[in-house]
Every structure is written in structure tokens, then in C-alpha cells.
Amino acid sequence: MKRITTTPRNHWQAEVEKLGFGFHTTNVPYWDESVYYEMEMSEILFIEKATAELWDLCLGAVQHVIDNNLYTQFGIPEWIIPQIEKSWSEDHPAIYGRFDLCYKNGELKLLEFNADTPTSLYEAGIVQWFWLQDLDKNKDQFNSVHEKLIAYWKYLKNYLNPGILHFTCLKETLEDLTNIEYMRDCAIQAGLETKLVFIDDLGWDDDSKQFVDLEDQPVKNIFKLYPWEWLMSDDFGKHIPEDSNRALWIEPPWKMILSNKAILPILWQLYPDCPYLLSAYFEEGKLTNYVKKPILSREGANIDLVMKDISLQKTEGVYGAEGFIYQDLFTLPNFSDHYPVIGSWVIGQEPAGMGIREANTLVTDNQSRFVPHLIV
Amino acid sequence: MKKSKCIELVLITAALASCNQPKKDWDDNYKVHVRSDSTAPYTRVYHHGGLGAAFLWYYAFRPYGNYYNGYYQRAGYYSGAISPLSNIGSNGFKAAVTRGGFGRGGFSVSS
Numbered sequence: 001m002k003r004i005t006t007t008p009r010n011h012w013q014a015e016v017e018k019l020g021f022g023f024h025t026t027n028v029p030y031w032d033e034s035v036y037y038e039m040e041m042s043e044i045l046f047i048e049k050a051t052a053e054l055w056d057l058c059l060g061a062v063q064h065v066i067d068n069n070l071y072t073q074f075g076i077p078e079w080i081i082p083q084i085e086k087s088w089s090e091d092h093p094a095i096y097g098r099f100d101l102c103y104k105n106g107e108l109k110l111l112e113f114n115a116d117t118p119t120s121l122y123e124a125g126i127v128q129w130f131w132l133q134d135l136d137k138n139k140d141q142f143n144s145v146h147e148k149l150i151a152y153w154k155y156l157k158n159y160l161n162p163g164i165l166h167f168t169c170l171k172e173t174l175e176d177l178t179n180i181e182y183m184r185d186c187a188i189q190a191g192l193e194t195k196l197v198f199i200d201d202l203g204w205d206d207d208s209k210q211f212v213d214l215e216d217q218p219v220k221n222i223f224k225l226y227p228w229e230w231l232m233s234d235d236f237g238k239h240i241p242e243d244s245n246r247a248l249w250i251e252p253p254w255k256m257i258l259s260n261k262a263i264l265p266i267l268w269q270l271y272p273d274c275p276y277l278l279s280a281y282f283e284e285g286k287l288t289n290y291v292k293k294p295i296l297s298r299e300g301a302n303i304d305l306v307m308k309d310i311s312l313q314k315t316e317g318v319y320g321a322e323g324f325i326y327q328d329l330f331t332l333p334n335f336s337d338h339y340p341v342i343g344s345w346v347i348g349q350e351p352a353g354m355g356i357r358e359a360n361t362l363v364t365d366n367q368s369r370f371v372p373h374l375i376v
Numbered sequence: 377m378k379k380s381k382c383i384e385l386v387l388i389t390a391a392l393a394s395c396n397q398p399k400k401d402w403d404d405n406y407k408v409h410v411r412s413d414s415t416a417p418y419t420r421v422y423h424h425g426g427l428g429a430a431f432l433w434y435y436a437f438r439p440y441g442n443y444y445n446g447y448y449q450r451a452g453y454y455s456g457a458i459s460p461l462s463n464i465g466s467n468g469f470k471a472a473v474t475r476g477g478f479g480r481g482g483f484s485v486s487s
Binding site: 129146182199201202204206217234 | 383384385386387438439440441442448454472473474476478479480484485
């Protein structure tokens with residue numbers, strides 16, 4: 001893995017905007033093509049293999065949590081447990097997830113799993129691919145995101161409830177809208193009938209006990225870019241168990257087990273010999289060098305990196321009320337004070353590609369940049 | 377690693393390109409009163425968190441109605457950007473369904 005500086009394309013902003021990628025720059029650059037990472041094929045195969053194995057381990061860990069009723073460690077309320085278990089036993093459709101991995105000195109370690117609402121899908125699947133076409137058409141990339149999304153939606157078609165597949169996200173966020181509309185694009189190409197409805201426009205019809213869109217059409221299947229913990233705390237969350245349509249929510253409720261950082265100590269308990277896992281615990285004091293993470297948090301908030309009782313870096317945020325976990329400290333590799341994390345995608349149960357986000361600190365937060373890659 | 381070399385997008389580029397327009401710079405003293413239903417009273421909208429964001433075109437007023445015997449019946453318009461008072465009024469069709477019970481969780485998912 002090498003970090004290569006290069007000259008961005010002339011009018012690169014216009015090039016990415018032509019793709020519908022409008023959030024390339026906020027108050028700081030987000031898409032950064034002044035640099036890219038060069039990977040050996042052997043490294044890509046290593047990441048692909050690790051991703052497949054981690055996915056298998058995660059499925060085993062979900063079964064373990066359900067069998068042993070470990071929900072309190074995840075801060076999951078009792079009323080939603082039947083939904084989790086039903087979605088697991090009935091194998092409700094799930095399509096994607098993103099492992100955040102640290103690759104350093106030939107070792108690959110799982111930092112966390114974004115299993116419920118992973119973003120940067122469009123950047124990984126489309127924007128960096130078209131960047132490579134302009135840079136060098138003969139080079140390859142670890143990237144079959146687009147093909148796998150379409151193929152898996154085709155496969156899932158037979159497992160959805162009859163009717164429309166709704167897509168939903170928050171308003172006023174172009175990043176979320178881009179991710180969800182890209183996913184909808186792939187579903188359309190797979191032959192599904194789709195419709196966008198913003199999550200705050202969803203209605204609840206108390207007479208028929210069903211969720212409806214703005215045309216009062218019942219919601220039978222709904223892909224959401226909105227985390228389960230928010231759904232549960234919203235006023236309408238309690239209607240989910242009484243929904244007469246038994247709508248399929250994608251990602252399904254069982255994904256709230258994997259998207260919770262409490263899964264990290266569970267994975268470590270179950271698979272201590274796995275070379276891709278870092279030791280992790282619910283209890284403080286078992287590790288000398290560790291990262292303290294809230295079990296529910298986003299964008300690197302409320303993280304504390306500790307080495308020999310001294311805090312190396314601590315981030316602010318509003319998370320932590322549900323509890324913390326402690327994970328062995330495995331710092332990101334340093335490329336001239338740039339710290340890349342690999343986001344490795346699982347789509348339809350298979351490794352599907354990767355995106356690299358680069359930060360100026362050891363914690364990857366909402367100031368980090370998306371940097372493309374290629375294979376040599 | 378790429379299984380095909382041809383990527384087509386059927387929806388996203390046109391839809392999102394139109395979202396990526398500069399927002400109009402509103403003066404905070406600029407007073408706008410709107411309603412989405414003729415049976416509802418007007419209420420004022422504000423730039424911050426209000427109609428200013430409607431320049432993201434997806435966020436504008438949207439048709440509100442239902443399908444009956446295969447035909448679409450328009451019942452008016454709806455916008456989550458404005459007060460419920462100005463969305464529903466005495467329109468019985470709109471009042472039959474409660475909205476706004478999701479979406480209070482945060483600003484952006486971004487993870």
C-alpha cells in the first residue's frame with residue numbers, strides 16, 4: 001500500500017458533479033483526488049479474504065447474541081427483540097455493510113462494522129471508478145459494488161412482499177440522499193418498482209394499522225438510510241410491531257446487533273484466535289493501551305485513545321449514554337501524517353470492493369476525506 | 377476485480393445534479409407565509425430549518441392523494457417544511473393519517 005500524490009483532473013469538480021456527486025466539498029474538501037493509494041493485488045486478495053471471513057464470524061456472533069439473550073449488553077429495549085428474532089429466523093432481506101479495517105505492517109484488523117447505515121457507497125462504487133477511467137483505463141480497482149448491488153436486488157426480488165419497494169432517508173442532507181438514490185438506481189436496474197419518501201413524510205394510518213407514503217400507498221418493503229436506534233426512539237417506532245403489513249425493513253432489525261460496537265467484545269469472546277480481531281472488552285482495566293468507544297456513536301465521536309493511562313486523543317460528541325466498550329489500541333498507519341482507514345464492503349454476503357477515507361488524526365471523523373485507490 | 381466495465385446510471389445523475397444548485401441567500405427579515413392546503417391557515421416559514429431548504433427540490437411541496445380503483449385522486453399538496461397547521465387544515469383526507477413521527481433522530485446518517 002503506497003500513498004501517491006498526483007495532479008487532480010482539470011475541472012474535477014465538474015467531472016464528479018456530472019455523476020451527481022454534489023457533496024465533494026463542504027467547508028473542507030471531502031473528495032480528494034490529489035492523492036491516491038496504490039495497492040498490490042496480493043493486498044487486495046488479503047482484504048477480500050478477511051472481509052469474507054469477518055462476515056461469517058459476524059453471522060455466528062448474531063446467533064450467539066440471540067441464543068444467549070445478550071440484548072442488555074447492547075442497550076436494546078425488550079419491545080423490539082421479537083422483531084429482531086423474527087427478522088433473523090425468517091431471514092429478512094439484508095443487502096450491505098461496510099467493515100472499517102486498519103491495514104498496517106501486513107496485518108489487517110477490524111475496527112468496527114457499519115452494518116446498518118453505511119455511507120460512502122456512491123463514492124466507492126461510482127465516483128472512484130470513473131476517476132480511474134480518466135486516470136488510467138488499463139488499471140483495475142477493488143470495486144464490484146455496482147454490479148453486486150444490481151445482482152443482489154434481482155435476487156431479493158422474490159423475497160420481498162408484493163408491491164413497491166420504498167426508499168427513505170432524512171431531508172436536507174444531500175449526502176444521505178445521494179446514497180439512497182444510488183441504491184434506488186440499482187434497484188430500478190434490477191427491475192424493481194421503487195418510490196422515494198422522506199422518513200419524516202411517512203404516515204401512520206391508525207385505522208388500518210399501516211405505514212403509508214404521501215399518496216397513502218401502503219409501505220410493504222422499505223429500504224431506510226436511517227439507523228434502527230433512531231427509529232426506535234422516534235414516536236412511530238412503537239408502531240413497527242403492530243404494522244398490519246409486516247413491512248420488510250432493509251436493513252432488517254437483526255442488523256442492529258452488528259451495527260452496535262458491543263459486537264466487538266462478543267466477537268473477541270467467540271473467536272480469540274481470529275487474526276483480524278482486536279481484543280475487546282465491556283470492562284475497563286483489562287487493557288493498557290486501548291480505545292474507549294461508545295456502543296452507539298457515529299463519525300468518530302466520543303472516542304478516547306489511551307496509551308499507558310495517558311489519553312493520546314479524545315473526541316467530543318453526544319454519545320455514550322448506552323455504555324462503552326474497550327478495544328485494543330491498533331493505531332492507523334501513518335503516511336506523512338495522513339491516516340487511512342479501509343472501508344471494505346460486503347454486498348449480498350460477498351466482499352464487493354473498498355473505499356479509503358483519510359484523516360489528519362488517528363480518529364477518522366466527519367472531517368476525513370475520501371481518497372481513491374487502484375491496483376498495480 | 378471489476379466484473380464489468382460498463383456502468384450505467386438511470387436515475388441518480390439527473391436527480392441529484394439538480395439538487396446541487398446554489399441556495400438562494402435569504403435575508404432573515406424576509407417574511408414568507410405559506411400553506412399547502414386551501415382549508416388551512418397561512419403560517420410564517422423561517423430561513424433556518426424552514427423553507428430555505430426547499431431549494432433542494434426534493435424538499436418542495438409534493439402532491440398528496442391516493443389511488444382508488446386504479447385511479448389517482450389528488451387531495452392537495454404537502455410539505456414537511458411547514459407547520460402541520462398549514463398542511464392539513466380541515467382537509468379530512470389528510471387528517472386521517474398522522475405524519476412526522478419519524479425523522480427526529482438526527483441531521484445526517486453519515487457513517
